[in-house]
Amino acid sequence: MRQRREEAASWPQAFFPGLVLLVFFVIPFAIMLTVSFFKRIEGGFFEPSFELSNYIRFLSPFFGKILFTSIALAAGAAAIVVVIAFPFTYIVSRMDRRTQTIILVFILSVLSLSEVIIGFAWSTLLSRTAGIGNLIAWLGLSDAPQAYTPGLVALILGLSYLGFPYAVLTMYPAISRLDPELPEAARMSGASPLKAFVSVTLPIMRRTITGALILVFVFTLGAYLLPQVLGRPAHWTLPVHITDQAIFQSNIPFGAAMATFFLLVSLALVGLALAVSGDRKGSQP
């Protein structure tokens, strides 16, 4: 428990932030929940009503297929990303401070990139006229340059690119605080660096890795543009359909119902991730 001090600020300090978060975050979510039971109006937005039809549509094969595609894509990308990001972060956190800072600046820059830009950049890199197809043809591995997008591989690559910096920054705090003497001790007892890493470092970090896996899964599950730019319509995920319903099909109530469902799933997963990776407050100085 935090130490209370006499000169502690009084509650008005929390008034403005509390008000802003209540009005512009809690109320929008309450409205969204309400609208998910409303009735759509052709050519308009929605009208008050109470119907469960929007939720009943979840039982259709249409929705089942979207859900399966979304989960499979995000789970695949999350697994690839964490498997690569863990050793990456581990090695980077052992580099000197200067190199580490430069790499972190780059990782942050990639993290902040808009999905639009990532999608555009990868569709360029995989295109016929400006992409690696040229390089492959030049090396003689294929007869003529070809395009590698859109497609499943392109989409998985893009999602991994999107999730990678996020995975690095999620695991960085725990990995950089890892006591370097533990693997050191294993090496002294004759284990090879790789064996020390696999048998000592990985088990200690199990909770961090599981937490990161879930958070990256939720993060890539939220991808909205990449499935449209790098994938085919069959690869459209839940966020694409939510937006499609709300904006292009003018069916905000159904979009709101899907978003509510997505919210509950994400909240449960984020809660699980935070619980798994342990109480963060315990590690503060």
Add this chain to the structure above:
Amino acid sequence: MTGWLGKAFVAAILVFLAAPLVVVAGVSINQPKRLLFPPEGLSLKWYGELFTKSDWAGSLTNSAIIAVLAGLLAVSVALPLALYIWSRGGLLGRVLFGLGIAPFLLPPVISALGFMVFWISAGLYGHILATIISHAVFLVALPLVTISLGLESIDRSLIEAARIMGANRRTVFLTVVFPLVRPYVVSGFAFAVVLSLNEYIIAYMVAGFSAETLPIKIFNSLRYGYTPVMASAAVLFVLIAVVVFGAIARFGDLPRLLGAHRSQDA
């Protein structure tokens, strides 16, 4: 793990991360209006169009206005909240902290739809103000986390000392606390601005047709054909991110800001 093999692995990943950006930088300086890499002829005219052609310059201006105002609003919510949590703690503090970081942790499409129905109900759907406030709420998490980190690093005995010398709370805040957390306030603001510039889905669902931001403009042009201006806009965004995060690293302790606690010597 940290031998040359490890370094080669890190280098390979960095090349993978840089590759699409290098290709985009290449196509942005193409002479012809076609998607070609390696570029044919060198020209900076697409960068000129980004700043002078009215549709591109207009969305660039929208993006800049939204990012700066949303960043300021996010900080003005996060600073008092972080101070409250730091000095008071308690249940209300924890609930508000959770509410502050939740919009950023959840998939943005959910918040986007929430904001959309809210602004439809409030009658501001399609207004740039809706984008600014929505972005601010979405990004409060960043200054909230950086300022909280900064407050935690303050030595409480400094405040005790100031109090014993007779300074009142206001003076302690202005002369001791604020100067110490200022770098964290600035980094939180900078993080929020960069992410607002790049944000797509919320801006699109709240006011995508009337207050067009640069990411929306890029995606629209991507759908209806190709122009190298898109590439130059993408390069501009990468440069802004590198310059901002580079400046934070130059004037502050980036590894610590990102959660490294163990002191590491170079």
